[in-house]
Amino acid sequence: xxxxxxxxxxxxxxxxxxxxxxxxxxxxxxxxxxxxxxxxxxxxxxxxxxxxxxxxxxxxxxxxxxxxxxxxxxxxxxxxxxxxxxxxxxxxxxxxxxxxxxxxxxxxxxxxxxxxxxxxxxxxxxxxxxxxxxxxxxxxxxxxxxxxxxxxxxxxxxxxxxxxxxxxxxxxxxxxxxxxxxx
Amino acid sequence: xxxxxxxxxxxxxxxxxxxxxxxxxxxxxxxxxxxxxxxxxxxxxxxxxxxxxxxxxxxxxxxxxxxxxxxxxxxxxxxxxxxxxxxxxxxxxxxxxxxxxxxxxxxxxxxxxxxxxxxxxxxxxxxxxxxxxxxxxxxxxxxxxxxxxxxxxxxxxxxxxxxxxxxxxxxxxxxxxxxxxxx
Amino acid sequence: xxxxxxxxxxxxxxxxxxxxxxxxxxxxxxxxxxxxxxxxxxxxxxxxxxxxxxxxxxxxxxxxxxxxxxxxxxxxxxxxxxxxxxxxxxxxxxxxxxxxxxxxxxxxxxxxxxxxxxxxxxxxxxxxxxxxxxxxxxxxxxxxxxxxxxxxxxxxxxxxxxxxxxxxxxxxxxxxxxxxxxx
Amino acid sequence: xxxxxxxxxxxxxxxxxxxxxxxxxxxxxxxxxxxxxxxxxxxxxxxxxxxxxxxxxxxxxxxxxxxxxxxxxxxxxxxxxxxxxxxxxxxxxxxxxxxxxxxxxxxxxxxxxxxxxxxxxxxxxxxxxxxxxxxxxxxxxxxxxxxxxxxxxxxxxxxxxxxxxxxxxxxxxxxxxxxxxxx
Numbered sequence: 245x246x247x248x249x250x251x252x253x254x255x256x257x258x259x260x261x262x263x264x265x266x267x268x269x270x271x272x273x274x275x276x277x278x279x280x281x282x283x284x285x286x287x288x289x290x291x292x293x294x295x296x297x298x299x300x301x302x303x304x305x306x307x308x309x310x311x312x313x314x315x316x317x318x319x320x321x322x323x324x325x326x327x328x329x330x331x332x333x334x335x336x337x338x339x340x341x342x343x344x345x346x347x348x349x350x351x352x353x354x355x356x357x358x359x360x361x362x363x364x365x366x367x368x369x370x371x372x373x374x375x376x377x378x379x380x381x382x383x384x385x386x387x388x389x390x391x392x393x394x395x396x397x398x399x400x401x402x403x404x405x406x407x408x409x410x411x412x413x414x415x416x417x418x419x420x421x422x423x424x425x426x427x
Numbered sequence: 428x429x430x431x432x433x434x435x436x437x438x439x440x441x442x443x444x445x446x447x448x449x450x451x452x453x454x455x456x457x458x459x460x461x462x463x464x465x466x467x468x469x470x471x472x473x474x475x476x477x478x479x480x481x482x483x484x485x486x487x488x489x490x491x492x493x494x495x496x497x498x499x500x501x502x503x504x505x506x507x508x509x510x511x512x513x514x515x516x517x518x519x520x521x522x523x524x525x526x527x528x529x530x531x532x533x534x535x536x537x538x539x540x541x542x543x544x545x546x547x548x549x550x551x552x553x554x555x556x557x558x559x560x561x562x563x564x565x566x567x568x569x570x571x572x573x574x575x576x577x578x579x580x581x582x583x584x585x586x587x588x589x590x591x592x593x594x595x596x597x598x599x600x601x602x603x604x605x606x607x608x609x610x
Numbered sequence: 611x612x613x614x615x616x617x618x619x620x621x622x623x624x625x626x627x628x629x630x631x632x633x634x635x636x637x638x639x640x641x642x643x644x645x646x647x648x649x650x651x652x653x654x655x656x657x658x659x660x661x662x663x664x665x666x667x668x669x670x671x672x673x674x675x676x677x678x679x680x681x682x683x684x685x686x687x688x689x690x691x692x693x694x695x696x697x698x699x700x701x702x703x704x705x706x707x708x709x710x711x712x713x714x715x716x717x718x719x720x721x722x723x724x725x726x727x728x729x730x731x732x733x734x735x736x737x738x739x740x741x742x743x744x745x746x747x748x749x750x751x752x753x754x755x756x757x758x759x760x761x762x763x764x765x766x767x768x769x770x771x772x773x774x775x776x777x778x779x780x781x782x783x784x785x786x787x788x789x790x791x792x793x
Numbered sequence: 794x795x796x797x798x799x800x801x802x803x804x805x806x807x808x809x810x811x812x813x814x815x816x817x818x819x820x821x822x823x824x825x826x827x828x829x830x831x832x833x834x835x836x837x838x839x840x841x842x843x844x845x846x847x848x849x850x851x852x853x854x855x856x857x858x859x860x861x862x863x864x865x866x867x868x869x870x871x872x873x874x875x876x877x878x879x880x881x882x883x884x885x886x887x888x889x890x891x892x893x894x895x896x897x898x899x900x901x902x903x904x905x906x907x908x909x910x911x912x913x914x915x916x917x918x919x920x921x922x923x924x925x926x927x928x929x930x931x932x933x934x935x936x937x938x939x940x941x942x943x944x945x946x947x948x949x950x951x952x953x954x955x956x957x958x959x960x961x962x963x964x965x966x967x968x969x970x971x972x973x974x975x976x
Binding site: 553561596600 | 736737740743744747757760775776779780783784
């Protein structure tokens with residue numbers, strides 16, 4: 245099982261990355277640090293006479309990950325009650341990616357690519373991040389990706405997630421289930 | 428009454444901008460086109476020893492608008508069920524702005540700055556954009572901005588919003604109320 | 611076009627009923643006052659060896675309305691951020707109704723029965739009633755009823771809805787659209 | 794620590810009750826089976842000249858539980874994406890209870906009464922029951938009850954909850970935390 249984690253934090257060693265490490269402990273996977281990629285915001289040319297234009301940035305790495313993974317993790321800090329802006333820009337570009345003639349197989353591939361969301365935030369996230377979870381569901385429904393699990397952790401300062409026993413317990417169970425599937 | 432509209436679309440003459448024009452027809456206001464500004468994503472240094480570092484981009488124009496407006500409009504297309512990535516990056520930077528020592532009056536000022544959200548999208552937005560509205564409420568609650576009204580319109584192609592009679596009727600009433608207040 | 615409005619308030623001349631009257635002004639329709647019907651809560655016998663048992667109450671009037679209407683209105687006060695308990699009990703009984711052997715045509719019929727929600731409440735309803743709208747969407751999705759419109763009005767005291775210009779404007783437009791369809 | 798669990802299912806030995814048993818294993822608490830109580834729907838007389846009238850039913854048992862408990866559990870099956878109708882009727886009556894002159898201390902008492910929600914349902918509940926969680930948050934905010942935790946379990950048939958390892962793990966951790974507090 246090929247796995248890629250999109251790491252959406254602006255910090256190194258972020259809480260959301262740490263939670264990802266727990267979920268995928270002992271499992272081979274690849275990380276894509278969005279903060280280290282140059283990803284342009286979407287330029288919505290869906291209805292332009294010439295359609296979308298090729299963008300010279302690192303987005304092909306995202307598409308490549310989607311095309312080669314059986315499971316993708318969206319690991320994001322909860323900034324202002326939703327995913328980070330750099331992750332949002334990545335998601336916004338899906339609109340162009342699924343129309344990109346260089347990757348005609350992408351749309352079909354996504355329907356067989358499982359999605360997991362791991363999010364960590366500081367202001368009562370198990371309630372106030374619920375709209376974000378609903379949005380991820382809508383996103384995955386639109387591109388027909390199976391959305392199989394999410395964990396919302398609590399944390400502000402670096403390392404805080406280590407104190408969220410509930411989130412860690414959920415991560416440990418998920419880790420066990422994923423390990424069983426990767427054997 | 429000073430009014431600024433943050434225009435979050437990647438398109439010129441977007442549906443969300445058009446809806447803003449209807450809401451503010453006959454009223455003096457300023458537009459800030461986020462697509463034409465250079466705004467860096469947040470670098471979350473809240474817990475760094477040195478704190479946030481000055482960012483060399485156009486964000487001070489956003490702060491300036493917040494400091495001088497009695498009412499701000501968040502006009503955004505609904506991209507993937509929430510605000511556009513460029514608007515999200517603007518919002519993410521609030522975390523730095525409210526700690527920026529150059530603008531000690533900002534936090535207090537926001538509590539007296541009214542917020543309105545105008546959003547237009549294409550996939551059943553009056554239901555699927557509701558999580559976004561809840562997030563805006565959480566955002567405005569956090570910075571204590573009064574969130575007084577929102578309109579969700581339906582549209583995909585440029586100009587579509589002109590066909591959404593319900594959204595336009597809401598915009599017309601809001602326009603009348605705002606006009607009465609600006610006299 | 612046959613239309614039935616389920617009136618979910620415990621009050622006579624409630625704000626939600628008044629909003630319904632505006633939406634359906636000049637159109638022939640039937641009202642079912644849930645407060646005047648005896649409807650038992652669901653007894654969930656889906657997994658019981660004998661299945662659901664016939665309940666001696668007024669629920670057949672609800673089923674009859676669903677079977678004979680092209681459009682049904684769920685008019686409810688917003689009690690504690692969702693539909694009233696008497697309307698919830700009505701909805702809960704759908705689980706039994708769609709399995710009721712006396713009405714084998716019900717499930718199919720519902721897929722062609724349009725649903726509209728009209729709700730009035732007092733505590734910032736255009737934001738705090740949004741989870742209720744999402745639930746109605748899930749409900750209608752489950753039974754495949756087309757959910758075509760909703761209006762959320764503000765009101766506490768009897769008659770308050772008359773002051774909600776936005777809700778009344780939406781109701782007037784909806785009324786015009788419905789009238790055009792009933793000609 | 795006095796604890797009461799409101800059991801909102803129409804079934805005996807329901808999944809939501811079973812989840813409650815896990816959360817409160819080894820801890821003394823009282824159960825109130827709503828299906829066995831006679832609770833009238835609210836009759837909204839807030840604005841009636843004579844105000845609310847005394848209702849002859851079992852609701853005083855609910856008030857008694859609220860007045861004597863430090864922690865209350867709302868254990869409910871997820872019927873049609875929200876709490877059961879019998880629990881909703883119980884909640885609707887809060888409007889009368891907090892104005893009941895026989896219990897002038899109730900409002901103040903609730904601000905010191907912790908609330909936990911345990912809910913089990915069958916149709917993708919960890920996503921589709923999120924609006925219900927948001928509503929519970931609004932409810933508890935209104936009466937100022939601290940809402941400290943919730944668990945959403947998956948289950949349809951009696952006993953199903955025993956297979957939801959994630960919900961059971963969360964319940965076990967919560968149990969441990971509650972036990973530590975009841976020593």
